Amino acid sequence: MNRLVAIETDASGVRRHLAKRVDADSDKGCHVLNPHFRAKEPLTPAAVLVPLVERDEGTTVILTKRTDKLKDHPGQISFPGGRVDPGDEGPISTALRETEEEIGIAPERIEVLGRLDTYLTATGFSVTPVVGRVQTPFQMVPDPFEVAEVFEVPLRFLLDPANHLREERWFGDLQWFAYAMPYANYRIWGVTAGMIRNFYEILLSPYGSATGDEKS
Numbered sequence: 001m002n003r004l005v006a007i008e009t010d011a012s013g014v015r016r017h018l019a020k021r022v023d024a025d026s027d028k029g030c031h032v033l034n035p036h037f038r039a040k041e042p043l044t045p046a047a048v049l050v051p052l053v054e055r056d057e058g059t060t061v062i063l064t065k066r067t068d069k070l071k072d073h074p075g076q077i078s079f080p081g082g083r084v085d086p087g088d089e090g091p092i093s094t095a096l097r098e099t100e101e102e103i104g105i106a107p108e109r110i111e112v113l114g115r116l117d118t119y120l121t122a123t124g125f126s127v128t129p130v131v132g133r134v135q136t137p138f139q140m141v142p143d144p145f146e147v148a149e150v151f152e153v154p155l156r157f158l159l160d161p162a163n164h165l166r167e168e169r170w171f172g173d174l175q176w177f178a179y180a181m182p183y184a185n186y187r188i189w190g191v192t193a194g195m196i197r198n199f200y201e202i203l204l205s206p207y208g209s210a211t212g213d214e215k216s
Contacts, residue, residue, distance in 0.1 A: 008203065009059045009155045011052060011113060011133040017203050018114025018131060033166070033177040033194075040124035047091035047128040048081025049099045050116070050199065053136065053152060060152040061196075062134065063188065064103060067148045075148075077188045079129065079195070091115070091128035103150055104141030110134055116198050121191050129195045153183050159200045164193075 008014065051062040068074045080099040088094045092115075096107040116129040142150050157163060158181060165180045167189070179193035188196070 009159065011054060011059070011111070014052065014131060014133075014203065015113040017205075018116075033179075039120045039122075039126075042124075043120065043126040044124055045084040045091075045094075045128075046082060046125045047084060047094035047098070047130055048079035048195070049095040049110070050079055050129050050131045050195070051099065051105070051110070052113070052131065052133045052155065054133065055136075055152075057154075059155040061155050061158060062103070062140075062150065062152055063186070063192070064142070064147045065149040065151075065186070067144075067146060069145060076190065076192070077186055078192050080147075081127070083125075092130050095128070095130040095132070102143050102146050104143075105134060105138055109138050116195060116202065119191060119195055119198070127191070127195075129198075131199070151186065153186075153188075157181075157183060158188075158196050159203065161200065164197055164200070 008017070053060045053062060062080070063077055064080055066074055066076050066078055080102040081095055082098040082102075084091065084094045085097070088097065092112055096110060096112075099105050099110065100107060110132040113131045113133055115131060119127040119129060121127060140150050163181050163183075165182070166177050167180045169176045169178070178190050179197050180190075181188040181193050181196065
């Protein structure tokens with residue numbers, strides 16, 4: 001049976017699931033698939049926006065390809081976002097500010113629906129993923145220094161567990177696993193894919209909490 005049929009992908013359904021969450025303060029990240037993972041201390045607070053767009057053909061997700069000039073995660077597929085600045089009022093403020101700076105969508109065009117689990121990365125970041133609906137029509141103006149490309153992926157593709165591949169890598173004597181979700185010519189991998197998997201688990205559960213599938 002295809003588990004995708006139980007998932008609501010419209011903005012109102014997403015909002016309901018995020019509002020019902022019972023594990024909002026939990027954190028996920030490399031340790032979910034890799035029990036030996038230990039986050040670097042001190043962790044750097046950061047936030048990203050998971051931008052949903054309701055198109056006639058279905059909900060899509062905006063993703064960016066980072067330029068090779070960046071220090072952190074160059075060339076990778078990611079959500080718009082970055083480090084929390086001292087002037088930010090919280091993770092939502094950070095996610096909205098970074099989205100405007102990176103791809104030119106103003107905060108007033110984004111309706112915040114909720115947040116996913118805090119995500120710990122191997123590079124020492126504690127990332128809060130904020131889910132938001134982008135009001136159409138909108139125009140994107142990518143920052144040429146940070147963003148090489150902006151594209152949209154159908155949300156139903158990203159939430160289909162058949163597209164959630166687990167990849168294995170070795171670093172020295174340690175075996176590491178990460179999620180990968182290849183789409184067209186794009187390789188959605190690592191942190192971004194892990195957040196999408198968490199999104200899938202939250203929407204799958206009738207109580208808005210993770211199913212625990214990642215821990216198997």
